[in-house]
Amino acid sequence: MTPARILIIAGSDSGGGAGIQADIKTVTMLGGHAMTAITAITAQNTRGVQGVHPVPTEMVLAQMESCIADIGVDAVKIGMIGSAQTAAAVAERLALLEHVPIIFDPVMVATSGSLLADDATIAAFKRLMQVATVITPNVPELAALTGRTIDDIEQLEDAAQALREKTGAVIFAKGGHLPQQPEDDRPLIHDLLVDEDMVAEYSVARIETRHNHGTGCTLASAIATGLGRGLSLADAVDRAEAFVAAVLKAAPGLGQGHGPMGHALGHTPFYHLLAASEQNGWEATDFAARYSDHA
Template sequence: MKPARILIIAGSDSGGGAGIQADLKTVTLLGGFGMTAITAITAQNTLGVQAVHPIPTDMVLAQMESCISDIGVDAVKIGMIGSAQTALAVADRLEALRDVPIVFDPVMVATSGSLLADDATIAAFEKLMALATVITPNVPELQALTGQMIGNVEELEAAARLLLDRTGAILLAKGGHLPQQAEDDRPLIHDLLIDEDMTADYSVERIETRHNHGTGCTLASAVATGLGSGLSLADAVDRAEAFVAAVLAATPSLGEGHGPMGHGLGMTPFYHLLAAKDPNGWDAAAFAARHSDHA
Protein backbone atom coordinates (compact mmCIF):
# COMPACT_ATOMS: atom_id res chain seq x y z
CA MET A 1 0.00 0.00 0.00
CA LYS A 2 1.43 3.34 -1.05
CA PRO A 3 1.72 6.15 1.52
CA ALA A 4 -0.43 9.27 1.29
CA ARG A 5 1.33 11.89 -0.82
CA ILE A 6 1.29 15.20 1.05
CA LEU A 7 2.41 18.39 -0.68
CA ILE A 8 3.65 20.89 1.92
CA ILE A 9 3.75 24.54 0.87
CA ALA A 10 5.51 26.39 3.67
CA GLY A 11 8.64 28.15 4.93
CA SER A 12 11.85 26.58 6.16
CA ASP A 13 12.82 26.89 9.84
CA SER A 14 16.60 26.59 10.17
CA GLY A 15 16.17 25.66 13.84
CA GLY A 16 14.16 22.57 12.86
CA GLY A 17 11.26 23.18 15.21
CA ALA A 18 8.51 24.48 12.92
CA GLY A 19 7.78 25.03 9.24
CA ILE A 20 8.81 22.54 6.58
CA GLN A 21 10.99 20.67 9.08
CA ALA A 22 8.12 20.02 11.53
CA ASP A 23 5.79 19.24 8.64
CA LEU A 24 8.05 16.58 7.15
CA LYS A 25 8.65 14.94 10.53
CA THR A 26 4.92 14.82 11.18
CA VAL A 27 3.97 13.44 7.77
CA THR A 28 6.68 10.79 7.99
CA LEU A 29 5.83 9.70 11.54
CA LEU A 30 2.17 9.35 10.55
CA GLY A 31 2.95 7.15 7.56
CA GLY A 32 2.73 9.67 4.73
CA PHE A 33 5.18 10.77 2.06
CA GLY A 34 6.02 14.46 2.29
CA MET A 35 6.91 16.69 -0.66
CA THR A 36 7.77 20.38 -0.40
CA ALA A 37 7.38 23.71 -2.10
CA ILE A 38 9.44 26.05 0.08
CA THR A 39 8.06 29.59 0.13
CA ALA A 40 10.66 31.28 2.32
CA ILE A 41 13.95 30.57 4.06
CA THR A 42 14.26 31.78 7.62
CA ALA A 43 17.26 32.16 9.88
CA GLN A 44 15.51 31.02 13.03
CA ASN A 45 16.16 29.36 16.36
CA THR A 46 14.33 28.89 19.65
CA LEU A 47 14.80 32.58 20.52
CA GLY A 48 13.23 34.05 17.41
CA VAL A 49 13.49 34.77 13.70
CA GLN A 50 16.66 36.63 12.76
CA ALA A 51 16.09 36.91 8.99
CA VAL A 52 13.55 35.96 6.31
CA HIS A 53 14.26 35.46 2.60
CA PRO A 54 11.11 34.89 0.48
CA ILE A 55 11.53 32.46 -2.41
CA PRO A 56 10.53 33.95 -5.80
CA THR A 57 6.99 33.04 -6.75
CA ASP A 58 8.03 31.32 -9.98
CA MET A 59 10.31 28.99 -8.01
CA VAL A 60 7.52 28.12 -5.56
CA LEU A 61 5.27 27.23 -8.49
CA ALA A 62 8.05 25.22 -10.13
CA GLN A 63 8.47 23.15 -6.97
CA MET A 64 4.74 22.51 -6.84
CA GLU A 65 4.59 21.52 -10.51
CA SER A 66 7.50 19.10 -10.17
CA CYS A 67 5.67 17.22 -7.42
CA ILE A 68 2.17 17.37 -8.87
CA SER A 69 3.11 16.34 -12.42
CA ASP A 70 5.20 13.32 -11.46
CA ILE A 71 4.41 11.96 -8.00
CA GLY A 72 0.87 13.25 -7.54
CA VAL A 73 -0.88 14.64 -4.47
CA ASP A 74 -3.41 13.20 -2.02
CA ALA A 75 -3.56 16.26 0.26
CA VAL A 76 -2.02 19.71 0.55
CA LYS A 77 -0.83 21.53 3.67
CA ILE A 78 -0.17 25.28 3.44
CA GLY A 79 1.77 27.15 6.10
CA MET A 80 3.93 30.27 5.85
CA ILE A 81 3.28 31.62 2.36
CA GLY A 82 6.07 34.18 1.94
CA SER A 83 4.39 36.99 -0.01
CA ALA A 84 1.04 38.20 -1.33
CA GLN A 85 2.12 37.42 -4.89
CA THR A 86 2.97 33.86 -3.94
CA ALA A 87 -0.30 33.41 -2.06
CA LEU A 88 -2.34 34.41 -5.11
CA ALA A 89 -0.26 32.33 -7.52
CA VAL A 90 -0.42 29.24 -5.29
CA ALA A 91 -4.19 29.61 -5.06
CA ASP A 92 -4.45 29.80 -8.85
CA ARG A 93 -2.46 26.57 -9.23
CA LEU A 94 -4.36 24.71 -6.52
CA GLU A 95 -7.69 25.55 -8.16
CA ALA A 96 -6.82 22.99 -10.83
CA LEU A 97 -6.52 20.16 -8.29
CA ARG A 98 -9.79 18.26 -8.02
CA ASP A 99 -11.01 16.47 -4.90
CA VAL A 100 -7.73 17.05 -3.05
CA PRO A 101 -8.18 18.18 0.57
CA ILE A 102 -6.32 21.38 1.46
CA VAL A 103 -5.40 22.27 5.04
CA PHE A 104 -4.43 25.93 5.46
CA ASP A 105 -2.61 27.07 8.58
CA PRO A 106 -2.69 30.90 8.23
CA VAL A 107 0.75 31.54 9.72
CA MET A 108 1.29 35.18 10.69
CA VAL A 109 3.52 35.18 13.77
CA ALA A 110 6.10 32.67 15.02
CA THR A 111 5.85 31.23 18.54
CA SER A 112 8.63 33.64 19.52
CA GLY A 113 6.48 36.60 18.42
CA SER A 114 8.32 37.34 15.15
CA LEU A 115 6.15 38.55 12.25
CA LEU A 116 5.96 36.08 9.36
CA ALA A 117 3.31 37.74 7.15
CA ASP A 118 2.77 41.40 6.26
CA ASP A 119 -0.62 43.06 5.76
CA ALA A 120 -0.66 42.46 1.99
CA THR A 121 0.06 38.76 2.45
CA ILE A 122 -2.67 38.43 5.09
CA ALA A 123 -5.11 40.11 2.72
CA ALA A 124 -4.15 37.59 0.01
CA PHE A 125 -5.06 34.76 2.38
CA GLU A 126 -8.69 35.25 1.28
CA LYS A 127 -8.14 33.36 -1.96
CA LEU A 128 -6.39 30.48 -0.20
CA MET A 129 -9.09 30.27 2.47
CA ALA A 130 -11.76 30.06 -0.23
CA LEU A 131 -10.04 26.92 -1.57
CA ALA A 132 -9.30 25.31 1.78
CA THR A 133 -11.04 22.25 3.13
CA VAL A 134 -9.94 23.10 6.67
CA ILE A 135 -8.44 26.31 8.12
CA THR A 136 -6.51 26.00 11.40
CA PRO A 137 -6.07 29.48 12.97
CA ASN A 138 -4.97 30.13 16.53
CA VAL A 139 -6.57 32.92 18.57
CA PRO A 140 -4.36 35.83 17.36
CA GLU A 141 -4.71 34.68 13.75
CA LEU A 142 -8.48 34.34 14.03
CA GLN A 143 -8.68 37.81 15.60
CA ALA A 144 -6.67 39.26 12.71
CA LEU A 145 -8.79 37.49 10.10
CA THR A 146 -12.16 38.48 11.59
CA GLY A 147 -11.55 41.66 13.55
CA GLN A 148 -13.17 40.03 16.58
CA MET A 149 -11.71 40.06 20.08
CA ILE A 150 -11.52 36.55 21.55
CA GLY A 151 -11.25 36.00 25.28
CA ASN A 152 -13.07 32.72 25.89
CA VAL A 153 -14.30 29.57 24.16
CA GLU A 154 -17.67 31.10 23.26
CA GLU A 155 -15.98 34.01 21.49
CA LEU A 156 -13.61 31.58 19.78
CA GLU A 157 -16.59 29.72 18.32
CA ALA A 158 -18.35 32.92 17.28
CA ALA A 159 -15.28 34.24 15.44
CA ALA A 160 -14.70 30.86 13.79
CA ARG A 161 -18.27 30.82 12.52
CA LEU A 162 -17.78 34.28 11.01
CA LEU A 163 -14.80 32.96 9.08
CA LEU A 164 -16.67 29.80 8.09
CA ASP A 165 -19.54 31.89 6.71
CA ARG A 166 -17.06 34.03 4.76
CA THR A 167 -14.95 31.23 3.30
CA GLY A 168 -17.06 28.08 3.29
CA ALA A 169 -14.16 26.16 4.88
CA ILE A 170 -14.35 24.02 8.00
CA LEU A 171 -12.57 25.63 10.95
CA LEU A 172 -10.26 23.97 13.45
CA ALA A 173 -9.94 26.93 15.81
CA LYS A 174 -7.09 26.47 18.29
CA GLY A 175 -7.65 27.73 21.83
CA GLY A 176 -4.14 27.46 23.26
CA HIS A 177 -3.85 31.24 23.68
CA LEU A 178 -7.04 31.53 25.74
CA PRO A 179 -6.91 32.04 29.52
CA GLN A 180 -6.35 28.74 31.27
CA GLN A 181 -9.48 26.77 32.10
CA ALA A 182 -9.50 23.97 34.64
CA GLU A 183 -11.70 20.90 34.92
CA ASP A 184 -11.21 18.49 37.83
CA ASP A 185 -8.04 20.47 38.65
CA ARG A 186 -6.67 19.79 35.17
CA PRO A 187 -5.80 22.79 32.95
CA LEU A 188 -7.45 22.28 29.58
CA ILE A 189 -7.03 23.64 26.06
CA HIS A 190 -10.16 23.79 23.90
CA ASP A 191 -9.75 23.33 20.15
CA LEU A 192 -13.01 23.66 18.23
CA LEU A 193 -13.80 21.81 15.00
CA ILE A 194 -16.65 23.73 13.37
CA ASP A 195 -18.66 23.20 10.22
CA GLU A 196 -22.08 24.46 9.19
CA ASP A 197 -23.92 21.85 11.25
CA MET A 198 -21.90 21.21 14.38
CA THR A 199 -19.16 22.17 16.80
CA ALA A 200 -16.88 19.51 18.26
CA ASP A 201 -14.86 20.54 21.32
CA TYR A 202 -11.48 18.83 21.55
CA SER A 203 -10.57 19.37 25.20
CA VAL A 204 -6.98 18.34 25.74
CA GLU A 205 -4.92 18.68 28.87
CA ARG A 206 -2.45 21.55 28.72
CA ILE A 207 1.16 20.39 28.90
CA GLU A 208 3.16 23.07 30.66
CA THR A 209 6.36 23.56 28.67
CA ARG A 210 8.13 26.38 26.87
CA HIS A 211 9.25 23.83 24.28
CA ASN A 212 6.18 24.18 22.07
CA HIS A 213 7.62 25.58 18.85
CA GLY A 214 5.81 24.17 15.82
CA THR A 215 2.56 23.05 17.42
CA GLY A 216 0.43 24.68 14.72
CA CYS A 217 2.52 23.30 11.86
CA THR A 218 2.42 19.84 13.40
CA LEU A 219 -1.34 19.85 13.95
CA ALA A 220 -2.15 21.04 10.42
CA SER A 221 0.26 18.56 8.80
CA ALA A 222 -1.16 15.74 10.90
CA VAL A 223 -4.70 16.60 9.78
CA ALA A 224 -3.59 16.78 6.14
CA THR A 225 -1.87 13.40 6.41
CA GLY A 226 -5.00 11.87 7.88
CA LEU A 227 -7.23 13.29 5.15
CA GLY A 228 -4.77 12.25 2.44
CA SER A 229 -4.75 8.73 3.90
CA GLY A 230 -8.53 8.48 3.60
CA LEU A 231 -9.49 9.13 7.21
CA SER A 232 -12.68 11.01 7.92
CA LEU A 233 -12.19 14.58 9.12
CA ALA A 234 -13.19 13.61 12.67
CA ASP A 235 -10.71 10.72 12.75
CA ALA A 236 -7.97 12.85 11.17
CA VAL A 237 -8.42 15.53 13.83
CA ASP A 238 -8.62 12.94 16.64
CA ARG A 239 -5.29 11.45 15.58
CA ALA A 240 -3.70 14.86 15.00
CA GLU A 241 -4.65 16.09 18.48
CA ALA A 242 -3.27 12.92 20.05
CA PHE A 243 -0.03 13.23 18.06
CA VAL A 244 0.53 16.84 19.11
CA ALA A 245 0.00 15.90 22.77
CA ALA A 246 2.46 13.03 22.43
CA VAL A 247 5.23 15.08 20.83
CA LEU A 248 4.75 17.90 23.35
CA ALA A 249 5.24 15.37 26.14
CA ALA A 250 8.41 14.06 24.47
CA THR A 251 10.22 17.38 23.95
CA PRO A 252 14.03 17.06 23.92
CA SER A 253 14.36 20.45 25.72
CA LEU A 254 16.71 22.05 23.21
CA GLY A 255 17.58 25.73 23.08
CA GLU A 256 17.18 28.70 25.39
CA GLY A 257 13.75 29.80 24.18
CA HIS A 258 10.71 28.09 22.65
CA GLY A 259 12.31 24.77 21.84
CA PRO A 260 11.19 22.09 19.37
CA MET A 261 8.84 19.27 20.21
CA GLY A 262 9.83 15.62 20.22
CA HIS A 263 8.50 14.33 16.91
CA GLY A 264 10.60 11.17 17.29
CA LEU A 265 8.80 10.40 20.57
CA GLY A 266 12.13 9.63 22.23
CA MET A 267 12.88 6.73 19.91
CA THR A 268 15.67 5.98 17.45
CA PRO A 269 13.66 3.91 14.93
CA PHE A 270 16.58 2.53 12.92
CA TYR A 271 18.32 1.36 16.07
CA HIS A 272 15.17 -0.37 17.27
CA LEU A 273 14.75 -2.05 13.89
CA LEU A 274 18.25 -3.46 14.03
CA ALA A 275 17.88 -4.48 17.66
CA ALA A 276 14.66 -6.32 16.82
CA LYS A 277 16.51 -8.37 14.22
CA ASP A 278 19.44 -9.09 16.52
CA PRO A 279 18.49 -10.26 20.03
CA ASN A 280 21.99 -9.33 21.18
CA GLY A 281 21.40 -5.71 20.23
CA TRP A 282 23.25 -3.53 17.78
CA ASP A 283 27.03 -3.47 18.04
CA ALA A 284 28.04 -0.08 16.61
CA ALA A 285 31.73 -1.02 16.36
CA ALA A 286 31.00 -4.26 14.52
CA PHE A 287 28.65 -2.45 12.15
CA ALA A 288 31.32 0.16 11.38
CA ALA A 289 33.94 -2.55 10.77
CA ARG A 290 31.65 -4.45 8.36
CA HIS A 291 30.96 -1.32 6.35
CA SER A 292 34.35 0.39 6.54
CA ASP A 293 35.00 -0.31 2.87
CA HIS A 294 32.13 2.04 2.02
CA ALA A 295 33.47 4.92 4.13
Protein backbone atom coordinates in the same frame (compact mmCIF):
# COMPACT_ATOMS: atom_id res chain seq x y z
CA MET B 1 0.93 0.10 1.77
CA THR B 2 1.59 3.09 -0.48
CA PRO B 3 2.16 6.20 1.67
CA ALA B 4 -0.10 9.23 1.33
CA ARG B 5 1.53 11.89 -0.85
CA ILE B 6 1.50 15.16 1.10
CA LEU B 7 2.55 18.40 -0.60
CA ILE B 8 3.76 20.93 1.97
CA ILE B 9 3.83 24.59 0.91
CA ALA B 10 5.64 26.47 3.69
CA GLY B 11 8.77 28.23 4.88
CA SER B 12 12.00 26.69 6.11
CA ASP B 13 12.94 26.99 9.80
CA SER B 14 16.72 26.72 10.09
CA GLY B 15 16.40 25.71 13.75
CA GLY B 16 14.33 22.66 12.80
CA GLY B 17 11.47 23.31 15.21
CA ALA B 18 8.69 24.53 12.93
CA GLY B 19 7.97 25.10 9.24
CA ILE B 20 9.00 22.65 6.57
CA GLN B 21 11.23 20.76 9.01
CA ALA B 22 8.41 20.05 11.48
CA ASP B 23 6.06 19.25 8.59
CA ILE B 24 8.38 16.65 7.06
CA LYS B 25 8.95 14.96 10.41
CA THR B 26 5.23 14.86 11.14
CA VAL B 27 4.23 13.48 7.75
CA THR B 28 6.97 10.85 7.92
CA MET B 29 6.08 9.73 11.45
CA LEU B 30 2.41 9.40 10.50
CA GLY B 31 3.06 7.25 7.45
CA GLY B 32 3.05 9.76 4.60
CA HIS B 33 5.50 10.83 1.92
CA ALA B 34 6.42 14.50 2.32
CA MET B 35 6.98 16.71 -0.72
CA THR B 36 7.83 20.40 -0.42
CA ALA B 37 7.42 23.74 -2.09
CA ILE B 38 9.50 26.10 0.04
CA THR B 39 8.09 29.63 0.11
CA ALA B 40 10.71 31.35 2.26
CA ILE B 41 14.05 30.71 3.92
CA THR B 42 14.33 31.91 7.50
CA ALA B 43 17.30 32.34 9.79
CA GLN B 44 15.55 31.11 12.91
CA ASN B 45 16.24 29.44 16.23
CA THR B 46 14.42 28.89 19.52
CA ARG B 47 14.79 32.56 20.47
CA GLY B 48 13.30 34.11 17.35
CA VAL B 49 13.57 34.88 13.65
CA GLN B 50 16.70 36.76 12.64
CA GLY B 51 16.01 36.96 8.92
CA VAL B 52 13.46 36.07 6.21
CA HIS B 53 14.20 35.60 2.50
CA PRO B 54 11.07 34.93 0.39
CA VAL B 55 11.47 32.49 -2.49
CA PRO B 56 10.36 33.99 -5.84
CA THR B 57 6.78 33.07 -6.71
CA GLU B 58 7.82 31.40 -9.96
CA MET B 59 10.10 29.03 -8.06
CA VAL B 60 7.39 28.15 -5.54
CA LEU B 61 5.06 27.26 -8.41
CA ALA B 62 7.82 25.29 -10.15
CA GLN B 63 8.35 23.19 -7.01
CA MET B 64 4.62 22.50 -6.78
CA GLU B 65 4.30 21.59 -10.44
CA SER B 66 7.31 19.28 -10.32
CA CYS B 67 5.73 17.24 -7.52
CA ILE B 68 2.16 17.28 -8.81
CA ALA B 69 3.06 16.33 -12.39
CA ASP B 70 5.25 13.36 -11.49
CA ILE B 71 4.40 11.97 -8.04
CA GLY B 72 0.86 13.24 -7.57
CA VAL B 73 -0.72 14.51 -4.38
CA ASP B 74 -3.26 13.15 -1.88
CA ALA B 75 -3.39 16.21 0.41
CA VAL B 76 -1.86 19.67 0.68
CA LYS B 77 -0.68 21.55 3.76
CA ILE B 78 -0.05 25.31 3.53
CA GLY B 79 1.92 27.18 6.16
CA MET B 80 4.04 30.32 5.87
CA ILE B 81 3.31 31.64 2.38
CA GLY B 82 6.08 34.20 1.89
CA SER B 83 4.38 37.03 -0.01
CA ALA B 84 1.03 38.29 -1.27
CA GLN B 85 2.00 37.45 -4.84
CA THR B 86 2.83 33.88 -3.88
CA ALA B 87 -0.41 33.53 -1.92
CA ALA B 88 -2.48 34.49 -4.95
CA ALA B 89 -0.52 32.29 -7.37
CA VAL B 90 -0.57 29.25 -5.09
CA ALA B 91 -4.33 29.61 -4.59
CA GLU B 92 -4.93 29.69 -8.34
CA ARG B 93 -2.85 26.53 -8.89
CA LEU B 94 -4.47 24.64 -6.04
CA ALA B 95 -7.94 25.55 -7.31
CA LEU B 96 -7.22 23.29 -10.30
CA LEU B 97 -6.75 20.20 -8.13
CA GLU B 98 -9.75 17.92 -7.86
CA HIS B 99 -10.79 16.02 -4.73
CA VAL B 100 -7.59 16.89 -2.86
CA PRO B 101 -8.02 18.12 0.75
CA ILE B 102 -6.15 21.37 1.43
CA ILE B 103 -5.21 22.30 5.00
CA PHE B 104 -4.30 25.96 5.50
CA ASP B 105 -2.50 27.06 8.67
CA PRO B 106 -2.66 30.88 8.36
CA VAL B 107 0.77 31.57 9.84
CA MET B 108 1.28 35.20 10.85
CA VAL B 109 3.57 35.18 13.88
CA ALA B 110 6.15 32.64 15.08
CA THR B 111 5.93 31.14 18.58
CA SER B 112 8.72 33.53 19.57
CA GLY B 113 6.58 36.50 18.54
CA SER B 114 8.43 37.26 15.30
CA LEU B 115 6.30 38.47 12.36
CA LEU B 116 6.09 35.97 9.48
CA ALA B 117 3.50 37.69 7.27
CA ASP B 118 3.04 41.38 6.47
CA ASP B 119 -0.33 43.12 6.06
CA ALA B 120 -0.42 42.61 2.30
CA THR B 121 0.23 38.88 2.66
CA ILE B 122 -2.44 38.51 5.34
CA ALA B 123 -4.91 40.33 3.07
CA ALA B 124 -4.03 37.85 0.30
CA PHE B 125 -5.00 34.93 2.58
CA LYS B 126 -8.60 35.47 1.38
CA ARG B 127 -8.12 33.49 -1.85
CA LEU B 128 -6.18 30.73 -0.09
CA MET B 129 -8.98 30.37 2.46
CA GLN B 130 -11.50 30.03 -0.34
CA VAL B 131 -9.72 27.00 -1.81
CA ALA B 132 -8.98 25.42 1.59
CA THR B 133 -10.81 22.40 2.94
CA VAL B 134 -9.79 23.08 6.53
CA ILE B 135 -8.33 26.26 8.08
CA THR B 136 -6.49 25.96 11.41
CA PRO B 137 -6.11 29.41 13.04
CA ASN B 138 -5.05 30.01 16.62
CA VAL B 139 -6.78 32.71 18.67
CA PRO B 140 -4.67 35.70 17.51
CA GLU B 141 -4.89 34.56 13.88
CA LEU B 142 -8.64 34.05 14.07
CA ALA B 143 -9.07 37.46 15.68
CA ALA B 144 -7.02 39.08 12.91
CA LEU B 145 -8.94 37.28 10.16
CA THR B 146 -12.37 38.17 11.54
CA GLY B 147 -11.77 41.47 13.37
CA ARG B 148 -13.34 40.00 16.50
CA THR B 149 -12.31 39.99 20.14
CA ILE B 150 -11.80 36.44 21.46
CA ASP B 151 -11.53 36.04 25.23
CA ASP B 152 -13.47 32.83 25.90
CA ILE B 153 -14.79 29.66 24.28
CA GLU B 154 -18.08 31.28 23.22
CA GLN B 155 -16.29 34.07 21.38
CA LEU B 156 -13.96 31.48 19.83
CA GLU B 157 -16.96 29.64 18.43
CA ASP B 158 -18.60 32.85 17.17
CA ALA B 159 -15.42 33.90 15.36
CA ALA B 160 -14.93 30.41 13.89
CA GLN B 161 -18.51 30.42 12.61
CA ALA B 162 -17.93 33.83 11.05
CA LEU B 163 -14.80 32.62 9.26
CA ARG B 164 -16.57 29.47 8.11
CA GLU B 165 -19.41 31.52 6.61
CA LYS B 166 -16.90 33.81 4.94
CA THR B 167 -14.78 31.04 3.39
CA GLY B 168 -16.91 27.90 3.16
CA ALA B 169 -14.09 25.90 4.78
CA VAL B 170 -14.18 23.81 7.92
CA ILE B 171 -12.53 25.76 10.75
CA PHE B 172 -10.37 24.10 13.37
CA ALA B 173 -10.00 26.91 15.91
CA LYS B 174 -7.12 26.35 18.33
CA GLY B 175 -7.83 27.69 21.80
CA GLY B 176 -4.38 27.44 23.35
CA HIS B 177 -4.16 31.22 23.83
CA LEU B 178 -7.41 31.42 25.81
CA PRO B 179 -7.24 31.84 29.59
CA GLN B 180 -8.31 28.86 31.67
CA GLN B 181 -12.07 28.52 31.56
CA PRO B 182 -13.99 28.88 34.86
CA GLU B 183 -15.57 25.44 34.55
CA ASP B 184 -12.22 23.66 34.22
CA ASP B 185 -10.95 22.00 37.39
CA ARG B 186 -7.56 21.40 35.76
CA PRO B 187 -5.61 23.22 32.99
CA LEU B 188 -7.18 22.39 29.63
CA ILE B 189 -6.94 23.63 26.07
CA HIS B 190 -10.27 23.90 24.25
CA ASP B 191 -10.17 23.54 20.46
CA LEU B 192 -13.24 23.72 18.22
CA LEU B 193 -13.95 21.96 14.92
CA VAL B 194 -16.66 24.01 13.20
CA ASP B 195 -18.50 22.89 10.08
CA GLU B 196 -21.76 24.03 8.53
CA ASP B 197 -23.98 21.88 10.72
CA MET B 198 -21.59 20.71 13.44
CA VAL B 199 -19.42 22.00 16.27
CA ALA B 200 -17.12 19.53 18.03
CA GLU B 201 -15.09 20.54 21.06
CA TYR B 202 -11.72 18.97 21.84
CA SER B 203 -10.62 19.45 25.45
CA VAL B 204 -7.05 18.32 25.95
CA ALA B 205 -4.75 18.63 28.95
CA ARG B 206 -2.50 21.67 28.78
CA ILE B 207 1.15 20.62 28.79
CA GLU B 208 3.18 23.33 30.51
CA THR B 209 6.45 23.63 28.61
CA ARG B 210 8.46 26.27 26.78
CA HIS B 211 9.46 23.62 24.23
CA ASN B 212 6.41 24.12 22.03
CA HIS B 213 7.85 25.57 18.83
CA GLY B 214 5.99 24.26 15.79
CA THR B 215 2.74 23.06 17.38
CA GLY B 216 0.59 24.68 14.69
CA CYS B 217 2.69 23.34 11.83
CA THR B 218 2.67 19.88 13.34
CA LEU B 219 -1.08 19.82 13.92
CA ALA B 220 -1.94 20.98 10.40
CA SER B 221 0.48 18.51 8.79
CA ALA B 222 -0.90 15.70 10.93
CA ILE B 223 -4.46 16.50 9.83
CA ALA B 224 -3.34 16.65 6.19
CA THR B 225 -1.63 13.27 6.46
CA GLY B 226 -4.71 11.70 8.01
CA LEU B 227 -6.99 13.06 5.29
CA GLY B 228 -4.47 12.05 2.63
CA ARG B 229 -4.57 8.50 3.95
CA GLY B 230 -8.37 8.44 3.69
CA LEU B 231 -9.32 9.04 7.32
CA SER B 232 -12.49 10.94 8.12
CA LEU B 233 -11.98 14.52 9.27
CA ALA B 234 -12.94 13.57 12.84
CA ASP B 235 -10.45 10.69 12.91
CA ALA B 236 -7.71 12.81 11.31
CA VAL B 237 -8.19 15.52 13.95
CA ASP B 238 -8.28 12.97 16.78
CA ARG B 239 -4.99 11.48 15.64
CA ALA B 240 -3.43 14.91 15.10
CA GLU B 241 -4.36 16.07 18.61
CA ALA B 242 -2.90 12.88 20.10
CA PHE B 243 0.32 13.25 18.09
CA VAL B 244 0.86 16.87 19.13
CA ALA B 245 0.39 15.93 22.80
CA ALA B 246 2.85 13.07 22.44
CA VAL B 247 5.56 15.12 20.74
CA LEU B 248 5.20 17.93 23.29
CA LYS B 249 5.84 15.43 26.08
CA ALA B 250 8.83 14.02 24.17
CA ALA B 251 10.52 17.41 23.58
CA PRO B 252 14.32 16.99 23.86
CA GLY B 253 14.85 20.31 25.69
CA LEU B 254 17.01 21.99 23.05
CA GLY B 255 17.73 25.70 22.83
CA GLN B 256 17.42 28.68 25.14
CA GLY B 257 13.94 29.81 24.06
CA HIS B 258 10.89 28.05 22.62
CA GLY B 259 12.49 24.72 21.86
CA PRO B 260 11.52 22.09 19.27
CA MET B 261 9.22 19.22 20.06
CA GLY B 262 10.17 15.56 19.95
CA HIS B 263 8.70 14.34 16.68
CA ALA B 264 10.55 11.02 16.96
CA LEU B 265 8.85 10.48 20.35
CA GLY B 266 12.12 9.89 22.15
CA HIS B 267 13.18 7.07 19.86
CA THR B 268 15.77 6.51 17.17
CA PRO B 269 13.43 4.53 14.90
CA PHE B 270 15.96 2.68 12.74
CA TYR B 271 18.02 1.50 15.69
CA HIS B 272 14.93 0.30 17.52
CA LEU B 273 14.08 -1.81 14.48
CA LEU B 274 17.68 -2.95 14.27
CA ALA B 275 17.70 -4.02 17.92
CA ALA B 276 14.45 -5.93 17.42
CA SER B 277 15.86 -7.66 14.34
CA GLU B 278 18.98 -8.75 16.20
CA GLN B 279 16.78 -10.26 18.92
CA ASN B 280 15.20 -12.31 16.14
CA GLY B 281 18.59 -13.54 15.01
CA TRP B 282 19.12 -11.18 12.11
CA GLU B 283 22.63 -9.89 11.59
CA ALA B 284 23.12 -6.11 11.47
CA THR B 285 24.98 -6.39 8.18
CA ASP B 286 22.03 -7.92 6.33
CA PHE B 287 19.28 -6.00 8.12
CA ALA B 288 18.33 -3.94 5.06
CA ALA B 289 17.75 -6.96 2.85
CA ARG B 290 15.86 -8.86 5.54
CA TYR B 291 13.73 -5.86 6.46
CA SER B 292 12.80 -5.32 2.81
CA ASP B 293 11.70 -8.93 2.57
CA HIS B 294 9.51 -8.65 5.68
CA ALA B 295 8.14 -5.08 5.29
